[in-house]
Amino acid sequence: MTPNARDEGHIKDEACELLIAPQASPIKYEASYINIAMFAYFHVASVYGIYLAITEAKWATILLTIILYGAATLGTTAGAHRLWAHRTYKATLPLQILLMLLQCFACQYSIFHWARDHRLHHKFSDTDGDPHNATRGFFFSHIGWLLVKKHPEAKKRMRMLDVSDLKANKVVMFQKKYSTPFIGTICFILPTLFAMYFWNETFASAWHLTILRVLLSLHATFLVNSAAHAFGNKPYDKNITPSQNISVSLATLGEGYHNYHHVFPWDYRAAELGNNALNFTTLFIDFFAWLGWAYDLKAVGNEVIAKRVERTGDGTNLWGWGDKDMPKEHEEIAKVLCKGH
Template sequence: MLQSSSTDTTTEQTKNDEINFERLVAPQAAPRKYKVVKFNLLTFGYGHLAALYGLYLACTVATWQTIIFHYIIYTLAFIGITAGAHRLWTHKAYKAKMPLQIILMVMNTFAFQNTVVHWVRDHRLHHKYSDTDADPHNATRGFFYSHVGWLLVRKHEEVKKRGKFIDMSDIYSNPVLMFQKKYAIPFIGTLCFLLPTVIPMYFFGETLNTAWHITILRYFCNLHGTFLVNSAAHLYGNKPYDISIKPSQNLLVSLIAFGEGFHNYHHVFPWDYRTAELGNNALNSTTWFIDFFAWLGWAYDLKTASDDLVQSRLKRTGDGNNTWGVKIL
């Protein structure tokens, strides 16, 4: 009983601390001094140079089998982020049976955007404090910062302070995600980098030089495709659902990011598994993926916003355009 009482007191104190935080209203970005993380700067610098060399090799000496092989991994990795880390585990927009969770965790590991645990914490914080200093990739600071700059500097104090209050109990109780976290270094290293390098060498006759640099090219293409949701989709596009927020509908980002660019909709209805209203699946291949597994019975309890709710919000707070940027008459 004493332990329970102590826990209750701690929880209550935590809630009070959060209540006492200063209210942040987007768009907001207070003056700050950036502290560069030298290791990240070096690894990203090397990675981009290696990816450019990989692009040259892809256009000159790589076999078509290697290109197709990496495109398949690119697709799997992206859906591991969009259908897994994002729609399933961050927003709980649908439920997945254990076999699908394992598949999504493996696909997510191909992407290596840290573990799902870290990804979910950052993204839940992003939605709670979008475009303020408590948003890890605050788009108010511009394209470069929201795209990649936030990974090159120390986290803002507001991110560190408020991140402690994000509820992660569902993630820490998930054995699939705890497996990924526990074995992150060998598991991610093997799936994201080692096997994609060794397999083209063994089966397609690539040299180590070619195989490695194309692996880095594929990895950085995955990164930048995802990063565009944080940057371009918060800065460029129309706002048919809520004109007062920065997230926008960006069709190019939706094409590149497997349907994640309908971002004005997503920030208004983050719990909708489609991240776009019904009928906008032409660029939403992640939704096709989830729908397929729903048909198999492995995905279920798919949450959606009703057409009436969508139309009501569109008329009440939108910019007068539809989701494709066409003026509504």
């Protein structure tokens, strides 16, 4: 590759021209005033929602808010992300419908738009082809990218994506076709009316706690794009920005093992140790696999993981054994225990 080609931030690939990172050249942002107004309202209304939760909201409304936060998160992580964006497993029609309904509670556009943008993020990660390019800073990758129009390069690359599987999915396309009234009703109207009808909650508390729940869910998802691209270890590939971030995993039910996920995006667990309390999404998928509703679960073999860790990892190991900071006496204790079996 010639120096000029590198300066332009492009390399040639057999399939198409790919951007290389970092690619955060100065640009003039074009504001999205509708999104700015929406997020401004969400934040102001959420502050009032916190006040109402402390002063007058019923416990049933607070509990409903927590339950729907979890439901929205699973609809995004197990549905839009691991099922439809990455196709890490397959789901029967009942499970697809359930996940689609849960994703509506998140208010993160339709599954079609979510999966399309996420595929774009992985294919052109941390370049101008990435909708939330982390090389443009924490604020941009967290929420700023939604306050401005998409970068021209991202629009260009989007047209190259293969989304034929999404277009062929009747559940996904039904939600896309009726996205505004359908998602709006499920996400905002039904929870508000439910609280008002069943335990006589006031409209103010029911509505503002609904807004608070949506905003918290949005920010939790945004942390995967921002915090998990800025803070944490990189046991699998030290050459990329995605990192392992436990705090993000807690907020998103398992999506914070981001260094692993970007190295092995087809693994349905999105983490090396999928079955643990910090990855509830994997437990959710495993439960439906037990029921027979989820099948063809894809996972990476331990030998493949170990070789990748040795080749490109940063020498850390969040899982314990093999960590470079592991005390020698602990290794000896473990060896003694192993001999005893």
